[in-house]
Structure formats: C-alpha cells, structure tokens
Amino acid sequence: MALIDQHNAAVRNGLLAALPLADLARLRPKLHLVELPFNQTLYSMDDTLDTVLFPESGMVSLLATLDDGEQIEVGIAGRxxxxxxxxxxxxxxxxxxxRVQMEGTxxxxxxxxxxxxxxxSDALRTLLLRYALAFHAQITLSAACNARHAIEQRLARWLLIAHDRIEANDFPMTHEFISMMLGVRRPGVTIAAGILQKAGLIHYARGRMAVTDRPGLEAASCECYHTARREFARLLGAGAAQHSD
Amino acid sequence: MALIDQHNAAVRNGLLAALPLADLARLRPKLHLVELPFNQTLYSMDDTLDTVLFPESGMVSLLATLDDGEQIEVGIAGRxxxxxxxxxxxxxxxxxxxRVQMEGTxxxxxxxxxxxxxxxSDALRTLLLRYALAFHAQITLSAACNARHAIEQRLARWLLIAHDRIEANDFPMTHEFISMMLGVRRPGVTIAAGILQKAGLIHYARGRMAVTDRPGLEAASCECYHTARREFARLLGAGAAQHSD
DNA sequence: CGGCCTATGTTCGATTCCGAACGCTCGAAT
DNA sequence: ATTCGAGCGTTCGGAATCGAACATAGGCCG
Structure with missing residues (x-):
C-alpha cells in the first residue's frame, strides 16, 4: 500500500513496479528480458553470482543440499x-x-x-532491504514449520505459495517433485494430497495440479502461510502480497 | 580475517570490534552497558523495536511462536x-x-x-549487512536441518552453538530447556544427551552441562554447524567465527 | 493398436518421535 | 535432618513417517 504502487502495468515484477518512476527509468536500460526454462539451474551452491533476476512470471526454488546429497527447498522467489x-x-x-520450478520470464x-x-538509489536500496527482510521472515517461519507441522499442513502451505506465483489455477506439478521440496517421501505426498483432494480443496492428475477451493486450502494450511503473507504485505504493500488475486 | 581485526581488546562484541576506529569512536558515546539477566525477554513478537543490543557475553535466543502457543528457537545471537x-x-x-538464554552483558x-x-557510516552498514547475511544463512540451514536431521545431531549442533558463545566449558542448561529450543519432547533430549554422554562427548548433571570432547561433538553434529560457521568466517572474518577458541 | 515410460496408488515392516505418565534423586530451604 | 521441588530416567501405547518395494494406470510414440 505505502510502498507498492503499480506505476506501469507493463512492469510485472513487484519490486520493479514499486520503484519511483525516475529510479525505474534509470534501471530499465540495464534490464534484459530472459527466459526461465523449467528445471534450469540459475546458480549452484558456491557459485559466484554475476546477475540479479527480477522474475515476471514462473517460480524459482532455493534449495539447500544436505550431507547425504538430498536437496530440500528453503525458499521460493517469484514475481x-x-x-x-x-x-x-x-x-x-x-x-x-x-532452480526454476515453473517456467517463466x-x-x-x-x-x-x-x-x-x-x-x-535510496528508493531501490530501501525497497530491496525490505524485500530481504520479508524473505528472511519466510525462511524463519519455514524453520519453525519444518520442525513442528505435519506433512498435510506443509503441503497445503506449499501449494498456496505456488498458487500465489502463477496466473492459472492449474499448473504442472508432480508428487515426486513436491516430496523433494518438502523433504519427505513421495508416498507421503500422495497420501496428504489424496486427503486434500477428497476434501475438495485441490484436484490433480498425472503431473498437473489445480487449486479448487482456495479458502479451504488456506484453512487446511498452517498459520505459517498467513503469517508470511502478512509480513510481505506489511513490508512491501498489499499489492505485493504474493499475487493470489 | 579481512574485515575483523581486534582494534581494541576491551571491545568484546565482534561486530563493534570489526569497525574502523573512527566509526567506533563516533558510536561509542551512544552505547550504554546493560545487563542481560537470565530469561529476560528483550522484545516480544510484534513489539516496536527501540534499541539495538550488541552482546558482550551471554546468549540470546530468537523464538517463533506457533499457533498452539509452543515456542521454538529459530536463531541465536551472542557476542x-x-x-x-x-x-x-x-x-x-x-x-x-x-529472550536471554544465558546471562551476560x-x-x-x-x-x-x-x-x-x-x-x-559505510563501514557500519557494510558490516551489519554482512552479519545479516550470515545470520540469514544460519536460519536457512536451520530450516533444512529441522526438516531432515535427527534429534541427536541437532542436539550436538545446538550445544556447539551454545558452547561457541560462552567462555566456560560448563554452563547452566536443562534438558527441558533444550527440548523447547529444538521443538522436541523433553525425554527426547534426555535420550539423545545420554548417548552423547556415554560417548564421552559431554557431561551433564542437574541443570549444568559441559562439553568434554569438542572435536567428538563436532563429529556427532550434522554438517549444518560447520557450514554455518564457515559462512560466518567467510563473511565476517575468522576472528568472528563464533568464538570457540 | 501396442509398447513403454512416467505418475500415482498401495502395501510392508521398521524406526523415530510423540504425549503423557510415574518414579527417582540431587540439592536447596526450612 | 527432613521436606520438597526441580531435573532427570524410564516406561507405555500410539501416531507419523521412513525406506523400499510392487501394482496400476494415463498418455505419448511408434
């Protein structure tokens, strides 16, 4: 609300859209459109970062790699x-x-x-630090959530976060994939997803997944989702609140 | 190494010690020594923050409160x-x-x-952003650790982190307390601590706990401890590496 | 149409951890 | 010394999840 104001409807990234026009104008010539193809690794552990990406669509997961080589999602970024x-x-x-989990640009x-x-740019610095804090809050909640909440709640939370970052109700997603993200077994996801589907909250079939009752899914999720969302809204304005609208 | 250099041995906080003398001199008159009594809440959820504290000793836990009212530790700060x-x-x-988990100043x-x-102060800003990133790394690892690692490993990690923040080998600490921090049952801690004690890594009795074999305890911990420690050292210099020395 | 790969469904036993007790014992206070 | 509470040891049944299979089914491709 305070910070975010859609200066230019053509600017689809929430952070860029929140910049004052002058700052955005100065930034624009340096920004180049790139594709985010499914499953592409944008950078790996210990890489030197040479670019910053402002997603316009799609979803990027941040994955930690454990000693046993398993990966687990510790954060999500989208537009x-x-x-x-x-x-x-x-x-x-x-x-x-x-890594790109849903394609986009x-x-x-x-x-x-x-x-x-x-x-x-003071405005850019201020804005990005606020984003960093909101992101930090999300990770903090994940740490607590991973320690205490059941798979079913965490699945609901994850689906809501994914749903926030796409335009369609329906998106490509397998149980296998989600199990990696949550750090649980694949059958665990099948069971939990089956329960959510029986309750009419989601629908899935062969690699696609759809949210059919968003309020219901929100109720099935742990509070971590709502808390993180509130924090995003508070820090970056209601317009930036992860775009479930 | 690069950033941290003990300008003044009387400055016991690692961040302040890493500041250039001029910046530290300007900061000094605004700093006031306060006690951190055991169990004091320095600020609560949703409080407005009116001070920053640079601990010289002791340990402060950051606790998230879940829907059921339970609290779980999501971060630690010390000197x-x-x-x-x-x-x-x-x-x-x-x-x-x-909340203060071990008293100090x-x-x-x-x-x-x-x-x-x-x-x-550019130096202060740069330094504190690096600290923020190191802290962020620690939380990120906690999120992964909480999802995948067993109580015993997490206990070892927690004890190492605590040990890094105190001068003595021996410190006041109950199983009950640790169980809250890790988000597990108290008997779960007793079992895990018993195993570590039998292995000769720690010793405990009635509210006190001692590390008796630090290398062994490090081996018993998950890599999350080492990864976080490396990240602190890389960002803030070897001298800031959580003071196990 | 038939083969094949991928995604989901389901089962198995084993393990970890939970929630809730109950008992013991050290050490401080009376 | 006795009392008493805090801290630890231990147990119970049960729930959740694990790791590893195997079974079924949709959809793509030839």
Missing amino acids: EGLVGLPLVFGDDRSLVEA ALRIGAAAFRDEMEQ | EGLVGLPLVFGDDRSLVEA ALRIGAAAFRDEMEQ
Whole structure:
C-alpha cells in the first residue's frame, strides 16, 4: 500500500513496479528480458553470482543440499521478488541452489550494474532491504514449520505459495517433485494430497495440479502461510502480497 | 580475517570490534552497558523495536511462536552479532521473541541513533549487512536441518552453538530447556544427551552441562554447524567465527 | 493398436518421535 | 535432618513417517 504502487502495468515484477518512476527509468536500460526454462539451474551452491533476476512470471526454488546429497527447498522467489539475494547484502556467493520450478520470464541485470544502482538509489536500496527482510521472515517461519507441522499442513502451505506465483489455477506439478521440496517421501505426498483432494480443496492428475477451493486450502494450511503473507504485505504493500488475486 | 581485526581488546562484541576506529569512536558515546539477566525477554513478537543490543557475553535466543502457543528457537545471537536485526533492514518490528538464554552483558544503542549511524557510516552498514547475511544463512540451514536431521545431531549442533558463545566449558542448561529450543519432547533430549554422554562427548548433571570432547561433538553434529560457521568466517572474518577458541 | 515410460496408488515392516505418565534423586530451604 | 521441588530416567501405547518395494494406470510414440 505505502510502498507498492503499480506505476506501469507493463512492469510485472513487484519490486520493479514499486520503484519511483525516475529510479525505474534509470534501471530499465540495464534490464534484459530472459527466459526461465523449467528445471534450469540459475546458480549452484558456491557459485559466484554475476546477475540479479527480477522474475515476471514462473517460480524459482532455493534449495539447500544436505550431507547425504538430498536437496530440500528453503525458499521460493517469484514475481514478488528477486533471485540473487546475496547481492543485496553486498556478497556474491550463495549457500543454496536456485532452480526454476515453473517456467517463466525475468528481467536480468548484471551484478556490477546492480551494485551501482543500489548505491545511487535510496528508493531501490530501501525497497530491496525490505524485500530481504520479508524473505528472511519466510525462511524463519519455514524453520519453525519444518520442525513442528505435519506433512498435510506443509503441503497445503506449499501449494498456496505456488498458487500465489502463477496466473492459472492449474499448473504442472508432480508428487515426486513436491516430496523433494518438502523433504519427505513421495508416498507421503500422495497420501496428504489424496486427503486434500477428497476434501475438495485441490484436484490433480498425472503431473498437473489445480487449486479448487482456495479458502479451504488456506484453512487446511498452517498459520505459517498467513503469517508470511502478512509480513510481505506489511513490508512491501498489499499489492505485493504474493499475487493470489 | 579481512574485515575483523581486534582494534581494541576491551571491545568484546565482534561486530563493534570489526569497525574502523573512527566509526567506533563516533558510536561509542551512544552505547550504554546493560545487563542481560537470565530469561529476560528483550522484545516480544510484534513489539516496536527501540534499541539495538550488541552482546558482550551471554546468549540470546530468537523464538517463533506457533499457533498452539509452543515456542521454538529459530536463531541465536551472542557476542558475534547483535539483537534487533530488523532495524538493520530499516524496519522496527519483529516476528519473533528475543529472550536471554544465558546471562551476560550488552552495549545498547537507541533505534534512532542506530539509524543515523547506519546512514553515516559505510563501514557500519557494510558490516551489519554482512552479519545479516550470515545470520540469514544460519536460519536457512536451520530450516533444512529441522526438516531432515535427527534429534541427536541437532542436539550436538545446538550445544556447539551454545558452547561457541560462552567462555566456560560448563554452563547452566536443562534438558527441558533444550527440548523447547529444538521443538522436541523433553525425554527426547534426555535420550539423545545420554548417548552423547556415554560417548564421552559431554557431561551433564542437574541443570549444568559441559562439553568434554569438542572435536567428538563436532563429529556427532550434522554438517549444518560447520557450514554455518564457515559462512560466518567467510563473511565476517575468522576472528568472528563464533568464538570457540 | 501396442509398447513403454512416467505418475500415482498401495502395501510392508521398521524406526523415530510423540504425549503423557510415574518414579527417582540431587540439592536447596526450612 | 527432613521436606520438597526441580531435573532427570524410564516406561507405555500410539501416531507419523521412513525406506523400499510392487501394482496400476494415463498418455505419448511408434
């Protein structure tokens, strides 16, 4: 509300849309449209980050790799945010892997140019620090959620977060995939998804998944979803609240 | 190494010690020594933050409160860092509660003065953003750790983190307390602690706990501990690496 | 149409952890 | 010394989840 105001409907990334026109104008020439193809790794663990991406659509997962080689999702970015958070903090390394989980497009800027802009624009710096804090809140809640909540609640939460980041009600998604994200077994997801489907909250079939009762799904989720969403709204304005609308 | 250099041995907080002398000198008159008594809540969920604390000793836990009223630890701060992280991001609210888990002292600065200093001092801003990123890494690893690792490993990790933040080998700590921190049952901690004690890694009795074989305890912990520690060292210099020395 | 791969359904036993007790014992206070 | 409470040890049944299979079925491709 306070910060976010859709200056330009053509700007589909929430952060860019929230910038004052002058700052956006200065940034624009440095931004280049790129595709985010499904399953592409945008950067790996310990890579040097050379770009920041402002997604316009699609969904990017941040994955931590454990000692046993398993990966687990520790964060999600979509058009409400950016990919390459360490650069906001002035660092150029990442502990996690960024991988495209639903295809889309993004606006890309080089790390050096990004750094320049961060120094020159108070509005950009302020905005991105707020985003960083909102993202931090989401991870914090995930840490608590992973420790205490049942698969079914976590699945509902995850589906809501995914649903927030796409335009359609229906999106490609397998149980196998979700099980990796949540760090649980695949049958565990099948069971939990079966319960949600019987309750009429979702519908799925062979690699596609649809939310059929969004309020119901929200009720089935743990509060972590709502808390994170509120925090995004508070810090970045209602318009940035992860786009369930 | 690069950033941290003990300018003044009397400065016991790692972040303050890493500041250039000029910046530290400007900050000093605004810092006031305060006690951190055991179990004191420094701020609660949704409080407005009016101070930043730079601990000199002791340990402060950040606790998330879940829907059922249970609390679970989602972060730890000691003399390597600060309490009041949202103010570094330009915000003055917190989603979590900050509570003193081991008594100590801290240097305190008002939120307004802190904000002024952040604007004036590039060194302070850079340093605190790096700390924020290191802290962020720790939470990220906790999220993965909470989802996948067994109680015993998580207990070892927690004890190492606690051990890093105290001077003595021996510190007051009950199983009940740890169980709240880890988000598990108290007997679960007793079992896990019993195993670690039988292995000769720790010793405990009636509310006190001691690390008797630090390398062994590190081996018993999951890699999350080492990864987080490396990240602190990389971002803030070896001297800031959580003070196990 | 038939083969084949992928996605989902289902089962098995084993393990971890839960929630809730109950008992013991150390150590401090009276 | 006795009392008493906090901290720890231990047990119970049950729930959730694990790891590893195997079975079924949709859809693509030849």
